[in-house]
Amino acid sequence: MNRDIYPLFPIPCSLTMIEYEPVIGMEVHVELQTESKMFCGCKVDFGGDPNTRCCPVCLGLPGSLPVVNGRAIEYMAKAAIALDCSITPQSIFHRKNYYYPDLPKNYQISQYDNPLGVDGYVEITVGGITKKIAVRRVHMEEDTGKLIHVEGNFSHVDYNRSGVPLMEIVTMNPPPPGYDQIQSADEAREYLQRLRQILLYLGVSDCKMEEGSMRCEPNISIRPKGQEKFGTKTEIKNLNSFRSVYLGVEYELKRQEKLLREGGTVVQETRRWDDSRGMTASMRTKEVEQEYRYFPEPDLVPMRFESDWIENLRSSLPELPMAKRDRFISQYGIAEVDAEVLVDSLDLANLFDNTAKHTKDPKAVANWITGEFLRLINATGTAISDTKLTSKHICGMIDIIENGTINRNIAKTVFEDMFNTGKQADQIVEEKGLKQVTDTGAIEAAVDKVIADCPNEVERFKAGEERLVGFFVGKVMKETQGKANPGVVNKLLKEKLG
């Protein structure tokens, strides 16, 4: 081989290797937190004995007629508006016909070509990059019953869930100009989390993935980078936590890439995530395009949404998580990471907001809430809404730190006490005698005692071992049960030790 020409232009490995890019579509189902079902008066609840929340309507008995739950429509419209969707002026229900015992009517009342909301987005931030993930549609339907597989070749059917108001939110792939689509497992998880935050703020669902009130079925494909046409997609089911959404999507992307690199092809199919084995497996269903024979639901009349009604709903929306995060940063000057933690729960955000606006030091409030408060919440397993601690408590404590009544160390003890007992900070300080000692005489006595007790350390300090100052401060603090004013202690030590 002629070495003069050949090695001059080595072909980099990456050029011979096709690079793939993922395309992920997301179908999310959310059960609404209404009092009654979508089309009948049976209660909406989780758990309970089988078939205790059923009536002729949700059992599909002949002669029964559905009537639409007004609040369910309002909730879904609110959600659609919050996702920046346009509300379809005239919307109707369709029958989706299929034979499967999870619905006794042999059809599901759903929406087809006139969904309630179209063309919205969910904003996500991953790795510091913000994207608007395009949402194609938000539509209304009813949930199905539950099949419980038992011994032998039988299943038990519980129709308690049949007819629970269900909202379906579907992403748009490919997205329109100016919008994005989900392209990684991280983004898939983030999309779901952001969507959940918004719905929780609206109060339309409790969005519990582990209880199935929020469910997602991502469809996943990969294509050579630069190719416009989508690759063959697979759909994943049985993802019951944010963690499994991430793991399931990641697994499926890797599986497809390996398959293609080895010269195989992806088969269009539904795959089930197995959490304990950490893998997806084919559900071995015949993947014929389902023939649902949709037609307009004759038992329900069309809905018309006047623009006044839509605008009223729009103005009734609460401040949404992303807007709240941005306001916290600009209004209170807190760090973005803290703002993210605070807005993750509406209760936490409200606690911060109500406290911060009454103090001169919002950053301190953010630190106390994201630090001590969340530590105690996690350690005690208390729900934020159930705590005895209010903004008044935190304001009171910050006040007495600022006016020098207590120092920051003692404040931690006071904070924990307030959290456990619901007593105000000044009361705790009074009862436990935690007042900061600023009286120079008392601190001086403690300093003198420490110096007398530790001749060796004094010697070493004087010989230049300056870091021992921390040791002396600690000793003095111990002498004063932590109540000495740290500034005074430092000043006195400096004087006495030269």
Next chain:
Amino acid sequence: MRLTRQDIEGVAHLSRLELSEEEMEKLTGHINRLLENFEELQELDTDDIEPTSHVIPVYNVFREDKSRPSLPPEEVVANGPQVDGACFVVPRVVET
């Protein structure tokens, strides 16, 4: 448009209907005669007519979100061909 024997078999399967050879022949004829009637309807000029999804001009019939008592579970399953306690029992079907 004419439906073929194959279309009828497909629709029968989707509706879980088991049809005999004779019924299949008869129904293929029936449904095609029905379709012919619709073809006649389609000759009408409907350009200026708004599509209808419902026959009565009524909109927005909503119910207040109030729950009310459900049926006792034994009544819920009363019509079930096979029942175990308060549950319906169905043949195990592969998940779709």
